[in-house]
Amino acid sequence: MRDVAVIGVGINKWGELWEKSLRDIFVEAALLAMDDAGVDHIDSLYVGSMTPGLFVGQEHLASLLADYLGQCPIPAARVESACASGGLAVRMGWMEVAAGVSDIVMVGGVEKMLDVDGAGATFALASAADQEWECYNGVTFPGLYAMIANAYQAKHNIPFNTFRKQLAHVAVKNHANGLLNPNAQFRSKVSLEQVMNSTLIADPLRLLDCSPITDGAAAAILCPLDMAKTKFKNHPLIAIIGSGAATDTLALADREDITYLKATEVAAERAYKMAGMKPEDIDFAEVHDCFTIAEMCVTEALGFFEVGKGGEAAMAGVTARDGAKPINPSGGLKSKGHPVGATGAAQVVEIAHQLRGDADKRQLQKARVGLAQNMGGSGGSTIVHIFKAV
Amino acid sequence: MSQITARYWREIPRRYRGEAAKSTKTGKVFFPPRLVEPKNGNRQFEPTKLDYEGKLITYTVIRIAPAGFEDQGAYALGIIEMPGGARITAQIADCPIEQVKIGMKVRIEFRKIFDDGHEGIHCYGYKVVPM
Numbered sequence: 001m002r003d004v005a006v007i008g009v010g011i012n013k014w015g016e017l018w019e020k021s022l023r024d025i026f027v028e029a030a031l032l033a034m035d036d037a038g039v040d041h042i043d044s045l046y047v048g049s050m051t052p053g054l055f056v057g058q059e060h061l062a063s064l065l066a067d068y069l070g071q072c073p074i075p076a077a078r079v080e081s082a083c084a085s086g087g088l089a090v091r092m093g094w095m096e097v098a099a100g101v102s103d104i105v106m107v108g109g110v111e112k113m114l115d116v117d118g119a120g121a122t123f124a125l126a127s128a129a130d131q132e133w134e135c136y137n138g139v140t141f142p143g144l145y146a147m148i149a150n151a152y153q154a155k156h157n158i159p160f161n162t163f164r165k166q167l168a169h170v171a172v173k174n175h176a177n178g179l180l181n182p183n184a185q186f187r188s189k190v191s192l193e194q195v196m197n198s199t200l201i202a203d204p205l206r207l208l209d210c211s212p213i214t215d216g217a218a219a220a221i222l223c224p225l226d227m228a229k230t231k232f233k234n235h236p237l238i239a240i241i242g243s244g245a246a247t248d249t250l251a252l253a254d255r256e257d258i259t260y261l262k263a264t265e266v267a268a269e270r271a272y273k274m275a276g277m278k279p280e281d282i283d284f285a286e287v288h289d290c291f292t293i294a295e296m297c298v299t300e301a302l303g304f305f306e307v308g309k310g311g312e313a314a315m316a317g318v319t320a321r322d323g324a325k326p327i328n329p330s331g332g333l334k335s336k337g338h339p340v341g342a343t344g345a346a347q348v349v350e351i352a353h354q355l356r357g358d359a360d361k362r363q364l365q366k367a368r369v370g371l372a373q374n375m376g377g378s379g380g381s382t383i384v385h386i387f388k389a390v
Numbered sequence: 391m392s393q394i395t396a397r398y399w400r401e402i403p404r405r406y407r408g409e410a411a412k413s414t415k416t417g418k419v420f421f422p423p424r425l426v427e428p429k430n431g432n433r434q435f436e437p438t439k440l441d442y443e444g445k446l447i448t449y450t451v452i453r454i455a456p457a458g459f460e461d462q463g464a465y466a467l468g469i470i471e472m473p474g475g476a477r478i479t480a481q482i483a484d485c486p487i488e489q490v491k492i493g494m495k496v497r498i499e500f501r502k503i504f505d506d507g508h509e510g511i512h513c514y515g516y517k518v519v520p521m
Contacts, residue, residue, distance in 0.1 A: 146450035
């Protein structure tokens with residue numbers, strides 16, 4: 001297996017991109033990544049997109065994007081694992097380069113979510129849950145994570161007011177980080193009170209506990225590490241030193257412990273093993289904070305904090321930019337936005353900037369090893385990658 | 391999207407009558423029925439009926455309802471564990487939402503779930519009510 005490097009990354013401004021189409025959004029980010037790497041040709045493309053069919057009626061996406069990127073007749077594939085589609089694209093591209101099948105591979109993701117109304121977006125997103133046995137009975141995505149949250153609070157016996165504050169701290173921290181990210185959708189500070197007084201969506205989750213609906217794309221260029229050392233010297237070298245993926249039951253009800261994200265634990269174990277690392281070796285992480293409760297549970301399943309203590313860590317500032325374990329320096333899904341298929345690819349973009357030392361005002365002091373965790377549905381799939389500046 | 395198709399009809403035995411499958415190896419009840427038992431690979435099941443009484447293990451109150459449920463206002467929704475091991479996700483009806491509590495005993499009842507499409511055809515299934 002060949003070692004794999006990230007030689008270029010690209011992301012555009014995320015948000016409500018009324019004037020841009022699905023293809024425009026992706027091609028913009030893809031060209032930024034190609035220019036960043038200094039390549040004008042790619043051997044292969046993997047694009048993550050959850051459901052362009054439901055959002056804009058467009059399937060056969062990979063060929064469309066290869067075409068508009070001026071790269072036909074390269075092989076191209078769209079991969080899907082709900083909100084983890086982008087992370088899965090990264091993993092597929094990594095495998096293709098590691099296996100020696102292709103040298104220069106683009107991995108990315110895109111979602112155009114605002115061409116449908118709120119009900120349309122809710123329906124499209126709910127397709128990541130069990131249609132027959134969850135959605136039929138009136139489940140929404142905030143509802144699934146809210147059920148995780150209530151079970152978590154009860155299991156760990158945390159007083160409700162304390163728990164509610166812990167959730168709010170995650171949102172406050174991620175918005176503070178996003179304020180420094182020029183590409184973030186919501187570059188606005190929020191206070192603890194604003195989060196705790198925002199509209200209830202699914203108890204105990206409020207509007208400011210939820211990630212937004214976003215148009216956006218992100219891309220990265222991968223190649224063999226040996227080739228990067230000799231041919232691509234634009235940037236400090238970054239290697240993918242660990243990759244892990246795992247699945248869990250699609251329906252939340254079927255999980256042995258509905259408060260624990262088992263697929264995240266397993267995917268992380270696999271990535272740690274490949275990298276020869278432990279949770280304490282990770283300097284910082286970009287994780288899937290689709291809801292504030294998700295970030296708490298994810299940081300526990302990754303082994304950063306004891307189970308039941310993720311909220312305390314957020315409250316104590318451990319996960320802040322200047323804390324011992326910075327989480328989501330980009331602003332996370334919460335502030336940066338969550339164009340579902342693009343999210344996992346955007347995590348790679350942020351980690352690359354941090355490891356290169358060119359993350360501008362968001363630059364972390366210690367950034368040698370970064371971890372990306374991208375999750376599908378209510379935790380039915382997770383992809384974890386570990387990156388290192390070499 | 392219309393639900394009144396073969397897709398609705400084929401789930402009637404499960405949604406109306408709680409038809410489930412019991413593993414002949416472990417005795418665990420699966421709802422909906424499966425062809426393979428997770429973890430041990432067992433494929434032998436016998437037909438059984440879902441227990442109709444169980445315990446609420448978590449819940450939420452859906453304030454922003456999905457399409458088809460808009461007129462139901464805020465409603466409680468939870469995960470219920472049955473003695474045989476099966477778990478279902480269902481609305482909690484006939485109970486003020488502030489009285490819903492984790493650990494409460496509930497019973498399955500046959501209820502209308504939503505009205506489908508422009509014609510408003512009733513779609514049925516199960517909800518749970520306090521015991």
